[in-house]
Amino acid sequence: MVMAGEGMKGISLLRRENVFRGKIVRSFHLDEVMLPNGAKVRLECIDHPGAAAVVPYLKPDRIVLLSQFRPVVGKALWEIPAGTLKRGERPRTCALRELAEETGFKARKLKPVSSIFTTPGFTNEVIHIFKATGLSQVGARPDADEILETAVFSTVEIRRMVARGMITDSKTISGLALCGLFQKGFR
Numbered sequence: 001m002v003m004a005g006e007g008m009k010g011i012s013l014l015r016r017e018n019v020f021r022g023k024i025v026r027s028f029h030l031d032e033v034m035l036p037n038g039a040k041v042r043l044e045c046i047d048h049p050g051a052a053a054v055v056p057y058l059k060p061d062r063i064v065l066l067s068q069f070r071p072v073v074g075k076a077l078w079e080i081p082a083g084t085l086k087r088g089e090r091p092r093t094c095a096l097r098e099l100a101e102e103t104g105f106k107a108r109k110l111k112p113v114s115s116i117f118t119t120p121g122f123t124n125e126v127i128h129i130f131k132a133t134g135l136s137q138v139g140a141r142p143d144a145d146e147i148l149e150t151a152v153f154s155t156v157e158i159r160r161m162v163a164r165g166m167i168t169d170s171k172t173i174s175g176l177a178l179c180g181l182f183q184k185g186f187r
Helices: 091-103 155-163 170-178
Strands: 012-020 027-034 040-047 051-059 062-070 075-079 082-084 105-117 126-137 148-154
Touching: 051 091, 051 105, 051 170, 062 091, 062 155, 075 170, 082 091, 091 105, 091 126, 091 148, 105 170, 126 170, 148 155, 155 170
Parallel strands: 051 126
Antiparallel strands: 012 027, 027 040, 051 062, 051 082, 062 075, 062 148, 105 126
16 A cells, blocks of 8 residues: 555655544545655545455356445446555455445455556545456445446346446446457447
8 A cells, every 4th residue: 555655755744734534534634745847746645455356257258246336427337346445455455345245245366456546636546456257156245325237248248338437437347358358349
């Protein structure tokens, strides 16, 4: 996990004003910084604990996706299972937990694929992406605030869904791409 202030080589923090602390957003703060070119700028920053996401392969050509209602955008999105890291939790543990809670599957194999910054213009959130195989049913246990529907799609169907704008979630598209789903194009 990249923490606020890490990776800011050549950047000098001049002033920080903490505005908000929350459950998912550890803090929202306004920073005044000096950039390496000497410019002073004001940044709106969200400090996030990080997350893990899983591309669950039921078979080599079948992937489990979730239709999850997202109140902030006012609609359901097709997504891969994902969740926020709990304090001190390892990304692998989070990925396995979220896979079981949201889809009802456990994985015999969980392979780390990559880690991505979601929106580095204003947050340090990193999502650790995994590929899950050898799935077996354990029963879903979604959180009370999650409105989910699980479905299995062929890789061909998923490529078409992305091409048609039916899958627009960035972590999902990134995870699918990192697992090689788009090597044959989108159709």
